[in-house]
Amino acid sequence: MSALSVIEQRLLKWDKLASLVPKPKKPLFPIDRLNELLKVCANSSYLRTGESIHGHLIVTNQSSRAKDVYQINSLINLYVKCGETVRARKVFDLMPERNVVSWCAMMKGYQNSGFDFEVLKLFKSMVFSDESRPNEFVATVVFKSCSSSGRIEEGKQFHGCFLKSGLMSHEFVRNTLVYMYSLCSGNGEAIRVLDDLPYCDLSVFSSALSGYLECGAFKEGAEVLRRMAKEDLVLDNITYLSCLRLCSNLRDLNLARQIHSRMVRLGFNSEVEASGAIINMYGKCGKVLYAQRVFDNTHAQNIVLNTTIMDAYFQDKSFEEALNLFSKMDTKEVPPNEYTFAISLNSIAELSLLKHGDLLHGLVLKSGYRNHVMVGNALVNMYAKSGSIEDARKAFSGMTFRDIVTWNTMICGFSHHGLGREGLEAFDRMMIAGEIPNRITFIGVLQACSHVGFVEQGLYYFNQLMKKFNVQPDLQHYTCIVGLLSKAGMFKDAEDFMRTAPIEWDVVAWRALLNACYVRRNFRLGKKVAEYAIYKYPNDSGVYVLLSNIHAKSREWEGVAEVRSLMNKRGVKKEPGVSWIGIRNQTHVFLAEENQHPEITLIYAKIKEVLSKIRPLGYSPDVAGVFHDVDEEQREDNLSYHSEKLAVAYGLMKTPENSPLYVTKNVRICDDCHSAIKLISKISKRYIVIRDSNRFHHFRDGQCSCCDYW
Structure with a gap:
């Protein structure tokens, strides 16, 4: 291309740019015209053209005249809006004279680039320079930087400064001030500021409410809402959305219904965004049927609404309903997004439906969400909780980007499968990758240590590493240590730890100790703990069941009878054992001594068949844990028809030879079933995975992955 052509194109570009500037009635001087062009360049992010204008000003010696402050401000504005903060600062520093616009433009540039500390530093320089007095725009920028950087103490000082300057009369200054106090203090300080303000309109209250919502101070947010109601303010749609968020976080159904009814009366509930917020609110409040009603009455449905109602069912632990909603979606009309896939995969994870997960994984790949972190995390979680830790490992390895959730999911996945060493290795790799562990990370790590009996290492993580990373141990971490010590047979240490720990123990911790007493046959301590x-x-x-089992193991039948009598007297019912298995995209659920299944006769026959085959291998029914007021044969029958045995037998009947079986149980697998399924895996040459309430058991060739340590 010839030089002439280049010049012609540049001229055409300049003419096109100049055409964007309104034509004045009188001709402008060239310098004024250039200033207008700089403004257009800034608003349109035409950096190259703006640089050309700047170069022209330098060549013609027009870029540093004191009378051209407006022109230099335009240059600062250009570089700031084009993201060239360093160059803007160079221009700013070379100015022989500055006005308030110069200072404000430079501060705004730093703020947009995330350099809040530089904003506050520059403001202090402005105050000490006496070149210009701050105006309301400067005050707004300063308060916003204090908010985003959490510098509340400096914000208080600036508050006093602007109060003396009379700038608090401006609405947007008051809004940013109240937002700063509510976001950074997290207490009632913003409310006290509201009380001190001579006039508060809706925007001020909305700013306070938004700040409290963002910092998680929901009780203070409720107080702001109460004051808004007292002032009898007419809320707008944006404020109503904030109110819905507040109700969601407070889980306050009464308040939620009041807000919803007022929105209906005023017609604010018809918009899709409002409907989504209402659905989410009812879901968080545990009223999924209310959420479904709102969803059904919303005509303009989209993927956001579909995903929100799915999430409501997921939060309600109605995982099958969440998946049913997904299956009813027309994926061509309403393509799923990353949130839809994540909820669906996590629902499958909770139900342990591996085959369904495989199918959905294929749809994820087809839809192009393979490299999305949220979806990748859900895939790892789905495979880990559905029993295929190897597929979880593959999904993890195939992720391009990983966050702390990714690592936590993999570490906890290894831990739940009893692969403590692999979990700790994953933790080491996470540290090398530079990820900062959080409370969930250490729960997974401590559980990993517990599963493999690494007592010293677990105590090191608890006492040293958690302090190093400023992770405050909570009840779950303390309970992990109780399990770690007691499972290793260190009952004295576990007792001392529970006695001296600065925490209020819950029943889960006592059950962990009690279960270890049962497994380790420390019946004396077990009875004491149970009482x-x-x-x-x-x-x-x-607790009653574990105490009864301890008495039964000790053959103290009177103790068993006393426990049963006490349960009956207090109306305490044992949680029934429930197991389920997925076969050909259908879930089959079994209860102990199930007799409702259409093929129950064949299932019973299959159980008798496999039990007869494993008896020669050394299987003997562990009837000690069965109540003594039935005869020996009845006790063996009771053991034979536990829910996990029914599920395994049905799997053997309905799946091809050598195919793996994946069974989920809602409570801990009993000793007898554990022994039986080990031998069943040997005679059937099957790989059998049982997920109980504590962990996964992988049975293969007569062995279990837990090595009878669980």
């Missing part, structure tokens, strides 16, 4: 736990938590059936 205290029953006194403290009289309605927890798990």
Whole structure:
């Protein structure tokens, strides 16, 4: 291309740019015309053209005259809006004279680039320079930087400064001030500021409410809402959305219904965004049927609404309903997004439906969401909780980007499968990758140590590493240590730890200790722990069952009878054992001594067949844990028809030879079923995975991955 052509194109470009500037009635001087062009360049992000104008000004010695402050401000504005903060600062520093616009433009540039500290530093320089007095725009920028950087103490000082300057009369200054206090203080300080303001309109209250919502101070947010109601303000749609968020976080159904009814009366509930917020609110409040009603009455449905109602069912633990909604979606009309896939995969994870997960994984790949972190995390979680830790590992390895959730999911996945060493290795790799562990990370790490009996290492993580990373241990971490010590047989240490720990123990911790006493046959301590736990938590059936099992193992039948009598007297019912298995995209659910299944006769026959085959291998029914007021044969029958045995038998009947079986149980697998399924895996040459309430058990060739340590 010839030089002439280049010049012609440049001229055409300049003419086109100049045409964007309104034509004045009188001709402008060239310098004024250039200033207008700089403004257009800034608003349109035409950096190259703006640089050309700047170069022209330098060549013609017009870029540093004191009288051209407006022109230099235009240059600062250009570089700021084009993201060239450093160059803007160079122009700013070379100015022989500055006005308030110069200072404000430079501060705004720093703020847009995330350099809030530089904003505050520059403001202090402005105050000490006496070149210009701050105006309302400067005050707004300063308060916003204090908010985003959390510098509340400096914000208080600036508040006093602007108060003396009389700038608090401006609406947007008041709004940013109240937002700063509500966001950064997280207490009632913003409310006190509201009380001190001579006039508060809706925007001020909305700013306070938004700040409290963002920092998680929901009680203070409710107080702001109460004051808004007291002032009898007419809320707008944006404020109503904030109110819905507040109700969602407070889980306050009464308040939620009041807000919803007022929105209906005023007609604010018809918009899709409002409908989504209402659905989410009812879902968080545990009223999924209310959420469904709102969803059904919303005509203009989209993927956001579909995903929101799915999430409501997921939060309600109605995982099958969430998946049903997904299956009813017309994926061509309403293509799923990353949130839809994540909720669906996590629902499958909770139900342990591996085959369904495989199918959905294929749809994820087809839809192009393979490299999305949220979807990748859900895939790892789905495979880990559905029993295929190897597929979880593959999904993890195939992720391009990983965040802390990714690592936590993989570490906890290894832990739940009893692969403690692999979990700790994943933790080490996470540290090398530079990820900062959080409370969930250490729960997974401590559980990993517990599963493999790494007591010293677990205590090191708890006592040293958690402090190093400023992770405050909570009840779950303390409970992990109780499990770690007691499972290793260190009952004295576990007792001392529970006695001295600065925390209020819950029934889960006592059950962990009690279960270890049962497994390790420390029946004396077990009875003592159970008596205290029953006194403290009289309605927890798990404690009664464990105490009954301890008495049964000791063949103390009177003790068993006493426990049963106490349960009947207090109306405490044992949680029934439920197991389920997925076969040909259908889930089959079994209860102990199930007799409702259409093929129950064949299932019973299959159980008798496999039990007869494993008896020669050393299987003997562990009838000690069965109540003694039935005869020996009845006790064996009771053991034979536990829900996990029914599920495994049905799987053997309905799946091809050598194919793996994946069974999920809602409570801990019993000793007898554990022994039986080990041998069943040997005679059937099947790989059998049982997920109970504590962990996964992988049975293969007569062995279990837990090595009988669970």
